Amino acid sequence: MKPRLALIGPGRVGQAVTARLRGCGYPIAAVVGRDLQRTRAAAEFIGAELMATTDIRRCASAQLILLAVGDDQIATVARELFANAAPGSDCTIIHFSGLHPAQVMRTKNCRSALLSLHPLQTFASAASGLERLPGSYCAIEGDATAYPLGRQIAADLGCNAFTIASSDKALYHAAACMAANFVTTLLDASAGLLAACGDGGIALAVMRPLVEAALNNTLEMGGEQALTGPIVRGDSTTVASHLDALKQRQPQLLNIYIQLASQTVELAQRSRRLDSERSASIKALLGNFKQAE
Numbered sequence: 001m002k003p004r005l006a007l008i009g010p011g012r013v014g015q016a017v018t019a020r021l022r023g024c025g026y027p028i029a030a031v032v033g034r035d036l037q038r039t040r041a042a043a044e045f046i047g048a049e050l051m052a053t054t055d056i057r058r059c060a061s062a063q064l065i066l067l068a069v070g071d072d073q074i075a076t077v078a079r080e081l082f083a084n085a086a087p088g089s090d091c092t093i094i095h096f097s098g099l100h101p102a103q104v105m106r107t108k109n110c111r112s113a114l115l116s117l118h119p120l121q122t123f124a125s126a127a128s129g130l131e132r133l134p135g136s137y138c139a140i141e142g143d144a145t146a147y148p149l150g151r152q153i154a155a156d157l158g159c160n161a162f163t164i165a166s167s168d169k170a171l172y173h174a175a176a177c178m179a180a181n182f183v184t185t186l187l188d189a190s191a192g193l194l195a196a197c198g199d200g201g202i203a204l205a206v207m208r209p210l211v212e213a214a215l216n217n218t219l220e221m222g223g224e225q226a227l228t229g230p231i232v233r234g235d236s237t238t239v240a241s242h243l244d245a246l247k248q249r250q251p252q253l254l255n256i257y258i259q260l261a262s263q264t265v266e267l268a269q270r271s272r273r274l275d276s277e278r279s280a281s282i283k284a285l286l287g288n289f290k291q292a293e
């Protein structure tokens with residue numbers, strides 16, 4: 001028998017997760033938002049039209065409460081929940097932040113188990129999030145007594161689960177941002193360079209086969225095996241040409257090139273395909289350009 005579920009915060013993640021869990025047989029006790037009209041539309045998406053409310057006390061009968069509000073709202077809304085609905089020791093409360101530990105929900109009068117369950121996925125909308133959930137990974141953190149329920153929820157979402165320590169959440173979230181956001185930033189910057197060479201309109205299309213191959217190779221083989229290019233070949237003349245061109249034409253990108261090239265030298269050395277002499281010569285070149293900045 002699945003626990004009775006209440007959702008507080010019927011946004012993109014809350015709607016996608018609750019819709020999927022409802023489909024797996026979790027009875028819905030309440031869908032709580034701050035605007036009744038928006039909450040009704042969300043409850044309709046979930047398939048629980050009659051459960052829309054702005055009254056947080058309707059969570060009192062739930063055994064599982066999903067607190068899917070924005071990160072800055074989690075602690076405040078948790079306090080409001082404990083003050084008004086008094087969830088008991090048979091209740092588990094889950095938030096979805098990748099950054100905050102479950103403990104941010106803890107108040108003096110809290111008797112419930114607390115978890116954070118972070119889907120490593122992007123929810124541009126509830127519908128696209130719902131579609132992308134299966135096969136994603138969820139990081140679970142918080143009260144160990146609630147791990148079995150967290151794992152069950154992840155499985156019901158079609159996701160794989162792993163646990164992380166509370167003290168690692170900020171580092172974990174930095175990793176997720178580097179993988180998702182910084183890859184986007186890097187591709188955007190690279191498209192800018194291509195645009196400076198000609199038709200900017202096709203820059204992303206031109207890069208697609210190359211980027212897809214590099215990404216797939218890295219995900220399949222790991223960075224050490226997947227790495228190609230002038231640095232792992234020890235070709236310092238090519239790196240020097242890149243640095244000169246960037247300095248003259250796109251100096252705002254020189255710093256990031258130097259930083260990433262330095263990290264790439266480390267990776268190439270780890271792969272044992274770049275010997276220490278050639279690595280030292282590329283490092284010296286990068287160091288000279290850095291100093292000149």
Ligand SMILES: NC(=O)c1ccc[n+]([C@@H]2O[C@H](COP(=O)([O-])OP(=O)(O)OC[C@H]3O[C@@H](n4cnc5c(N)ncnc54)[C@H](OP(=O)(O)O)[C@@H]3O)[C@@H](O)[C@H]2O)c1
Pocket residue numbers: 008009010011012013014032033034035038068069070071073077095096097098118119120121122123124
């Ligand atoms: N989006 C992602 O890609 C993603 C991925 C993984 C994890 N997460 C995490 O998931 C959580 C939710 O993110 P989201 O992107 O789904 O945010 P969102 O779309 O902005 O949804 C937040 C929802 O909370 C509601 N809300 C705010 N204060 C409330 C209150 N006092 N009482 C009831 N409802 C309240 C908002 O209602 P209004 O309509 O009134 O504003 C909105 O429906 C965050 O912790 C986020 O870090 C997000």
